[in-house]
Amino acid sequence: MIYVAFSMICLIFGTTFLAIKWGIDAGLTPFFGGGLRFFLAGLILFCFMVWRGKASLSLLLRKEMLLTGLGLTFGTFGSLYWAEQYIASGIAAALTATGPLMILILQTCILHQKSKVSSFVGCTIGFAGVVILLLPALTTNQGGFLWIVACATVLMGEVFYAGGTLYLKQVMPRFQNVSPVALNAVQMMYGGAGILTVSLCTEDIHLNVLLQPHAIYSLIYLIVIGSMVAHTLYYWLVVKTTPLFPSTWLYISPIIAIGLGMVIYNEPISWNMLVGVLIIITGLVLVNASALRQLFTRTRSIAS
Structure with missing residues (x-):
């Protein structure tokens, strides 16, 4: 069951990048679509947890949830949704895989935590992969100015992530008796509300776009499958295995996203994209090398 759930997470997260692109191209403005997705997904999940007696309304008043939502949903996905107006879903997926590298940088530069040499080597290799991924377009200006800004925006979103x-890791001890699913639901509500606020201030919203089949299908898929199902499975795996194991979806989902973008959306694939993605994944593996060795040993024993 563990590996089935993990496979579903990889597949679902790998498809969400294309679903976002699909909705935007169907007429959903990025901030409105993203904000609506996360606010509704969080609201439905939170109401369900309250109904089951596993969450309290007082959780909505905790500033920790507001700050977590600003980082994990507002900054991360607000940036991603805006950027996917101008870049392919496969490139967006590859750039989001730099999240663990950004964590290492913040841990070292801001929290002054010591890391292994292999982690720094992995971080360097990972960002070399980003350069290889983007360099041809940057040197020839194939994508244009907005393409460059969109790529940088996704990377900035990973800093928020x-x-x-x-921050969540630091404050989690304060919520030892609260379901992680409820915590995630509340932070999605706050993050989604923040993205909707930006939408109201910056976008010309036409609600009739929700009557367009592709737009509503994209939104429903992202709310139900991309947010509610995938995140519930994610936190179930965190409880059943380790916090690291579910996050290894980042090694697999970019490849799925690139393949789907090529097959379904005719997004072009170049040699530098494939090489860049593989180098980024290699860097991620090196960053987490020691933890991954312990992880696979433990996961094998749990699964058996």
Whole structure:
């Protein structure tokens, strides 16, 4: 069951990048679509947890949830949704895989935590992969100015992700008796509300776009499958295995996203994209090398 759930997470997260692109191209403005997705997904999950007696309304008043939502949802996905107007879903997926590298940088530069040499080597290799991924377009200006800004925006969103992750790790001891699913639901509500606020201030929203089949299908898929199902499975795996094991979806989902973008959306694939993605994944493996060795030993014993 553990490996079935993990496979579902990899597949679902790998498809969400294309689903986002699909919704934007169907007429959903990025901030409105992203904000609506996360606010509704969080609201439905939170109401369900309250109904089951596993969450309290007082959780909505905790500032920790607001700050976590600003990092993990508002900054991370607000950036991603905006950027996918201008870049292919496969490139967006590859750039989001730099999240663990950003965590290492923040841990070292801000929290002054010592890391192994292999982690720094992995971080260097990972960012070399980003350079290889983007360099041809940067040197020839194939994508244009907005393409460059969009790529940089996704990377900046991963800085938000890293900050939100480290902050959540710090405050989690305060919520030992609270379901992780409820915590995730509340932070999605706050993050989604923040993205919707940006939408109201910056976008010309036409609600009739929700009547367009592709737009509503994209939104429903991202709310139900991409947010509610995938995140519930993610936290179930955190409880059943280790916090690291579910996060290894980052090694697999970018490849799925690139393949789907090529097959379904006719997104071009170049040699530098494939090489860049493989180098980024190699860097991620090196960053977590020691933890991964312990992980696979423990996961094998749990699964058996």
